[in-house]
Amino acid sequence: MEGIFGTMKNEIFYGRDCTNTTLNELEVKMDGHIVWHNEKRQKRSLGSMSSLQYRRSLGLAA
Structure with a gap:
């Protein structure tokens, strides 16, 4: 946070x-x-995905 x-x-x-x-x-x-911050910001540590894209790729978000 x-x-x-x-x-x-x-x-x-x-x-x-x-x-x-x-x-x-x-x-x-x-x-x-x-x-x-959650839907558009890309992070290198997440494979250049946003937090939401990363969670979706893991099946943790709809």
């Missing part, structure tokens, strides 16, 4: 002014990041 939150902080918060960001906008950004 620490890894995803660290990446999320780097990509969503650092270097950006979030003073006028609403909680709803923040929720949308965080949801989008989680989807990207």
Whole structure:
């Protein structure tokens, strides 16, 4: 969990002014990041597959 939150902080918060960001906008950004992290981000350690692709290849996800 620490890894995803660290990446999320780097990509969503650092270097950006979030003073006028609403909680709803923040929720949308965080949801989008989680989807990207699980379904689209390719990891070399998983054979250049996303987490979801890897779990599907093992028969652990539908």
